[in-house]
Amino acid sequence: MQISKLLASRSLKRRIGNLLMHGLILTFLLYLLFPLIWMISTSFKTTAEIYSGIPSLIPKVFTGEHYLTVFQEERLLKSIANSLYVGIITAIIVVMISLPAAYALSRYKTAVNKVVMGWILTSQIFPAILIMIPLFLVLRSLHLTDTLSGLVLVYVVWDIPFVLWMLQGYVKEIPIELEEAAAIDGASQTQIIYKIIMPLLLPAIGAAVLFAFISAWNEFFFALVLLKSPDLSTLPVELARYTGIEGQSRTGPLAAASFIATIPSIVLFAILRKWFSSGALQGAVKG
Amino acid sequence: MQRLISWILYYKGFIIAGLLAVLIISVYIAGEMAIRLESDEIQTGPLRFLSLAWQEEAVAVVQEITQDWNQAHPEQQVELIQGTWNAVHDYLITGFETGDIPDIFHYESAVIVDFALRGYLADLAPYISDEMRDDILDVNWASVTRPTGAVMGIPFLAESSIILYNLDLINEAGVIAPTNEDPWTWDDLHIAAKKLTKDRDGDGVIDQWGTAMGLRNSANILMNQSIAFGGSFFYYDEQGDIEVRVSKPEKELIGNLARMLFVDKTMSPSGVGKSGAEMIPGFLAGNYAMVVGIGSWARQQVVENAAEGFNWAVMPPLKAVTQNMGVNTQTLSIPRSCKRTAIAMEFIQFLLSSENTTRLAASDWMLPTRQSSLEDPRLQADSTGWKVVTANAQFLSTGPWVGLPGYIEWKSRVANPIFQEFFSQRISLDEAAERIESESNSVLARYQVRGLKW
Numbered sequence: 001m002q003i004s005k006l007l008a009s010r011s012l013k014r015r016i017g018n019l020l021m022h023g024l025i026l027t028f029l030l031y032l033l034f035p036l037i038w039m040i041s042t043s044f045k046t047t048a049e050i051y052s053g054i055p056s057l058i059p060k061v062f063t064g065e066h067y068l069t070v071f072q073e074e075r076l077l078k079s080i081a082n083s084l085y086v087g088i089i090t091a092i093i094v095v096m097i098s099l100p101a102a103y104a105l106s107r108y109k110t111a112v113n114k115v116v117m118g119w120i121l122t123s124q125i126f127p128a129i130l131i132m133i134p135l136f137l138v139l140r141s142l143h144l145t146d147t148l149s150g151l152v153l154v155y156v157v158w159d160i161p162f163v164l165w166m167l168q169g170y171v172k173e174i175p176i177e178l179e180e181a182a183a184i185d186g187a188s189q190t191q192i193i194y195k196i197i198m199p200l201l202l203p204a205i206g207a208a209v210l211f212a213f214i215s216a217w218n219e220f221f222f223a224l225v226l227l228k229s230p231d232l233s234t235l236p237v238e239l240a241r242y243t244g245i246e247g248q249s250r251t252g253p254l255a256a257a258s259f260i261a262t263i264p265s266i267v268l269f270a271i272l273r274k275w276f277s278s279g280a281l282q283g284a285v286k287g
Numbered sequence: 288m289q290r291l292i293s294w295i296l297y298y299k300g301f302i303i304a305g306l307l308a309v310l311i312i313s314v315y316i317a318g319e320m321a322i323r324l325e326s327d328e329i330q331t332g333p334l335r336f337l338s339l340a341w342q343e344e345a346v347a348v349v350q351e352i353t354q355d356w357n358q359a360h361p362e363q364q365v366e367l368i369q370g371t372w373n374a375v376h377d378y379l380i381t382g383f384e385t386g387d388i389p390d391i392f393h394y395e396s397a398v399i400v401d402f403a404l405r406g407y408l409a410d411l412a413p414y415i416s417d418e419m420r421d422d423i424l425d426v427n428w429a430s431v432t433r434p435t436g437a438v439m440g441i442p443f444l445a446e447s448s449i450i451l452y453n454l455d456l457i458n459e460a461g462v463i464a465p466t467n468e469d470p471w472t473w474d475d476l477h478i479a480a481k482k483l484t485k486d487r488d489g490d491g492v493i494d495q496w497g498t499a500m501g502l503r504n505s506a507n508i509l510m511n512q513s514i515a516f517g518g519s520f521f522y523y524d525e526q527g528d529i530e531v532r533v534s535k536p537e538k539e540l541i542g543n544l545a546r547m548l549f550v551d552k553t554m555s556p557s558g559v560g561k562s563g564a565e566m567i568p569g570f571l572a573g574n575y576a577m578v579v580g581i582g583s584w585a586r587q588q589v590v591e592n593a594a595e596g597f598n599w600a601v602m603p604p605l606k607a608v609t610q611n612m613g614v615n616t617q618t619l620s621i622p623r624s625c626k627r628t629a630i631a632m633e634f635i636q637f638l639l640s641s642e643n644t645t646r647l648a649a650s651d652w653m654l655p656t657r658q659s660s661l662e663d664p665r666l667q668a669d670s671t672g673w674k675v676v677t678a679n680a681q682f683l684s685t686g687p688w689v690g691l692p693g694y695i696e697w698k699s700r701v702a703n704p705i706f707q708e709f710f711s712q713r714i715s716l717d718e719a720a721e722r723i724e725s726e727s728n729s730v731l732a733r734y735q736v737r738g739l740k741w
Contacts (some may be wrong), residue, residue, distance in 0.1 A: 050592070051571050051588070051593075054572060077544055092695075132709070140385065220374070228368065228387070229368075230367070230368055230369060241341055243341070243371070243373055244564055245372045247503075247562030247564040
C-alpha cells in the first residue's frame with residue numbers, strides 16, 4: 001500500500017515536473033517568437049492603426065498595402081536577389097573549404113594544429129570596424145570593391161573560422177572505429193569520406209550552410225561600405241533606408257520588408273531541418 | 288618520394304576536392320576582376336551623389352531633380368546613391384580614409400565640422416553664386432562657415448523645434464492657443480498643461496497628459512532651447528578657450544521640464560526613454576495634448592497617420608527671455624579629394640535652386656534655408672502648421688557650439704547619458720550640472736590638445 005502511494009506520489013511529482021518544464025519551454029518559445037509575431041502583425045496593420053498607440057496583436061483591419069509598397073520598390077526586389085546570390089555562394093564556398101579542412105584538423109594531429117586552432121579563435125576577436133579600412137584597400141587593389149564577388153570573398157573569410165571550428169567538433173564526435181572498419185572492408189579514403197563520414201556529417205553541414213547563409217544574408221556593415229552602386233545593394237542595407245533621422249521610420253513597409261527578409265532563413269531551415277535529426281550515431285559502435 | 292606519392296594517392300579525393308574549390312574561387316574572382324577592369328576603362332565617370340532623403344516623397348523629389356539634371360547635362364551625369372541616416376557616419380569615415388567617397392554628400396552641419404577639421408572637405412566659397420549667397424539666411428551660413436570664410440557645405444534644410452497640439456483637447460479644456468503675435472511663456476505652458484492633464488475614465492490613473500517630450504537623447508533639444516533662456520552651455524573665456532557651464536539659464540530650462548515631470552506631473556513620464564518620433568503615436572491616440580520640443584518633420588507623421596477628423600496645430604516657440612533657438616542644418620558637401628569640384632558644385636546649385644529647395648523642404652517637412660522659399664505660398668499653409676514653422680526662421684540663432692571640435696562626442700558621451708540619468712531621477716539637477724561641467728571639460732580638452740580649430 002505504502003509502495004503504491006510512493007509510486008503515485010513519484011508519478012505526480014514527475015507529472016508536475018513535466019508540466020513545469022513544458023510551461024517554461026513554452027514561455028521561452030513565446031519570448032523568442034514574440035518579436036517575429038509582432039513584426040508580422042504590424043506588417044498587416046493599416047498605418048493609422050500602427051500609429052494609434054493602442055497595442056494589439058491582431059490587426060483590426062488586415063491590409064496588404066505595405067507589401068504592395070515594398071514590392072513596388074524595384075530596388076528592394078533587386079536587393080533580395082543580391083542577398084540571395086551572396087548568401088548562397090558564400091554558403092557553398094564556406095562549406096567546400098571548411099569541410100575538408102575540419103576533417104584534416106580533427107583527424108591528422110600535426111604540430112600546426114594547435115597553432116591553426118589558436119589562430120581561428122584569435123581571428124574572431126577583431127571587430128569588423130577595426131579591419132574595414134585595410135580590407136577596403138586590399139579589395140580595391142584587387143578591383144573587388146563595389147562587386148558582389150568582393151563581398152562574397154569577405155563573407156567567406158569572415159565565416160570560415162567559425163564554421164571550421166564548428167565542423168571539426170562534429171568530426172571529432174564521429175568514432176574513428178567507423179573509418180577503421182570501412183578501411184578493413186576495403187574502402188579507400190575517398191570512399192570513407194564520402195560514404196561514411198559525409199552522411200554522418202549531414203546535420204553539421206546543414207548547420208554550417210545555415211550559419212554561413214544567414215550571416216551573409218543579415219550582414220550590414222561590410223555591404224554598406226564595400227558596395228557603392230545602388231544596383232548592388234543587399235537587403236539589410238535597403239531595410240536600413242526605411243528608417244530616418246531622430247528615430248523616425250516607415251514602420252509598416254519596414255515590418256513587411258523585414259518579414260520578407262526572414263522568409264529565406266525560415267525556408268532554408270525547414271529544408272535542412274531533417275538533417276538536424278540527431279541520433280544518427282546512436283548504436284554505430286558497440287560497447 | 289615513394290611515400291609522398293602513396294600519400295597523394297591515398298588522399299587524392301581530398302586533394303582533388305581542395306584544388307577544385309581553389310580553382311572555382313580563382314576563376315570566379317578573376318572573372319569579376321576582369322569585368323571590373325574593363326568597366327573601369329569604359330567608365331564615363333558620373334558624379335556620385337549620396338542623398339539621405341528617406342521619406343517616399345522626399346526620395347521622389349531628389350530622384351526627379353537628379354533626372355532633370357541628367358537630361359539637361361548628358362555630358363556630366365549624376366548617379367544617385369541612397370544613403371541611410373543610421374549608418375552614414377561609418378560610411379563616410381571609411382570613404383574618406385580609403386579615398387572612395389561620393390563626390391557630393393548630404394549630412395548635417397554639426398557633424399561636418401569634424402570632417403572639416405580633419406581636412407576632408409573642399410571649401411565651396413569660391414563656387415557659390417551671388418544669388419545663392421544672398422538668398423540663404425545668414426544664420427544658416429553661420430552653421431557651415433569657418434572664421435576664415437571657408438564654406439564647408441551648403442545648408443539647405445534647417446531643423447526647427449515646434450510644439451504640436453491637439454486642437455480638440457485644447458478647445459475642450461478652454462485653453463486659448465498662442466499665436467505668432469502672442470506666444471506663450473513657460474508659465475503659460477505650465478498652466479495649460481495642468482488643465483489638460485486628466486484622468487478621463489476615473490480609474491485613478493492619468494490617461495491624458497498635458498505635455499509629452501521625447502527625452503531619450505535630449506542634449507540636442509536642451510542645447511537649442513537654452514538659447515531662449517539666455518544660456519548656451521558653452522562659454523568662451525577672455526583667452527578664447529571654451530568652457531562648459533550649467534549656470535542659471537540652463538538650470539531654469541531643465542528645471543521647467545523637471546517641474547512638469549516630477550512636481551506638477553503634467554508631462555508624461557513615458558517620454559524619458561523615447562525619441563521625439565516615438566511620441567507621435569501617443570499624440571495621435573489623444574494621450575498627450577501637446578508634444579513639446581519636437582522637430583518640424585513630425586508634422587508629416589501626423590498628416591500621414593492621423594485618423595480622419597483628428598484636429599491638430601503647431602504652436603510658436605515658447606518665450607523665456609526670448610523665443611530664440613539654436614539651429615542645425617542639413618547640408619550638401621564636396622570632399623576635398625573630389626577631382627571635379629566645380630561641376631559638383633554646379634549640380635548642388637541646380638539641386639538647391641530656390642524652386643527645388645522649396646520642393647525639398649515641402650517633401651521633408653523641414654524649414655528651407657532660403658528666404659525665397661520661406662516666402663513661397665506652398666510653405667505658408669495654415670492647416671499643416673507651415674505658417675508657424677516658417678515664422679520660426681526669425682528665431683533661429685547660432686549656438687557657440689557650432690564649429691566646436693569634439694561637440695558630437697560631448698553630446699553622445701557626456702550630455703545625453705547625464706541628462707538621461709537626471710530625467711530618470713537617478714541624480715539631482717545639481718549633480719547633473721556638476722558632472723556635465725567636469726566630464727565635458729575633460730572631453731573638450733582632448734580636442735584642444737590636438738590643436739583642432741574651426
